[in-house]
Amino acid sequence: MKAPEETSRYFFVDESGDSTFFDRHGNCIIGKSGCSExxxxxxxxxxxxxxxxxxxxxxxxxxxxxxxxxGICSFQQTMQAFHAKNDSPEVRAEVFRVLRDLPLKAHVIFARKRLTTFRRAFHSKEGEFYDHLVTHLFKRSLHLATENHIIFEKRGSRARQQPLTEAVHKAAESFATTYGTNQSTEVFVSCQSPSGEPCLQAVDYFLWAVQRVFTKQEDRFYRALEHQIEFVWDLYDTESYPKNIYTKKNPLRGKK
Known part of the structure; x- marks a missing residue:
């Protein structure tokens, strides 16, 4: 296997949707108001x-x-940080035009919420579910550069950083075990707010473009960034395997 390049590589991580399955009374609320599918x-x-x-x-x-x-209502928010969901269509178009010419490559793990899987595999714990996706996301990403900086969007308590760090290291260990390699690369994990780190605003836009294909069957935003999107895995669409892994050879498209 090729030795890692002597360079620093930066990964900026965000999420779309949410990891919520139940309300505070223990009722399943997947797909209901305020809870994504x-x-x-x-x-x-x-x-x-x-x-x-x-x-x-x-x-x-x-x-x-x-x-x-x-005069755009959301413009004051836009001036703090670009956010695809809240930005006006006019602003959104401008951001997409800039992003598609930048040196960015994107990977996305898309997970449909399956209640039986959540209970069986993740013990009904949202953190375990999220961390599992993080491990999949980085499983084949951390062996190419000697120094890897991973910056998550800051959410919730500081106590979440340690499990995220463990999920990332688990990904590196999984790759080493699978491919029988023991290459030495360094991984540094930190958290930042989108207003303080514009690169997190960029990943927000990429995720928004991907989720529009799955939730709205609209792929025009995805197509605008398609040359930069290397990998999308619809993780629990197992019936379609291996066609649930979208790459340049198997492009993601909205249904007509």
């Missing part, structure tokens, strides 16, 4: 995070100076 976890990878940060900051300055955007 899926959880997706993904990253954008880059060797040039500074280029991404500068491009998105420049776009924000450009939009702020344009009176065309001044």
């Amino acid at each position: 899926y959880l997706a976890v993904g990253y954008v990878r880059t060797d040039s995070p500074r280029e991404v940060r500068l491009a998105l900051s420049a776009l924000r300055d450009k939009l702020a100076a344009d009176p065309l955007f001044a």
Whole structure:
């Protein structure tokens, strides 16, 4: 196997949907108001995070100076951080135009919520479910560079960072066991807010584009970034295996 490249690689991780299965009374609420039918976890990878940060900051300055955007209700939120779900269609189009020319590659694990799987495999614990997806996400990603920096969007308590770190290291160990390699690479895990790290705003947009295909059968946003999306795995669509793994050879498309 090829030795890891002597370089630093950066992974920015976010989620779409949620890991909630039950309300506070123990009732299953999957698909009901405020609870999604899926959880997706993904990253954008880059060797040039500074280029991404500068491009998105420049776009924000450009939009702020344009009176065309001044009257948009969500614009004050946009000025704090780009967020695909909340940004206006006009802003969203501008962000997609910038993102598609940046040095970014994306991987996404999309998991449909299966109650029986949640109970059996994850002991009805949301953290275990989420961490399992993180392990899958990084299983084949951490052997290519000598130094890997993984930045998660900051959510919940600081106590979550240790399980996330363990999930990432589990991914590296799984790869080493599967392929019989013992390559030495370093992994550093941290958390940051999207307003403080523009690269997290980028991964939010990639995840939004992917989930639109699965939830709305709309693939035009996905197609705009398709040359940068290397891998999407619809994890629990086992009936379609191996066609539930979407790559350039098996492109993800909305149903017509």
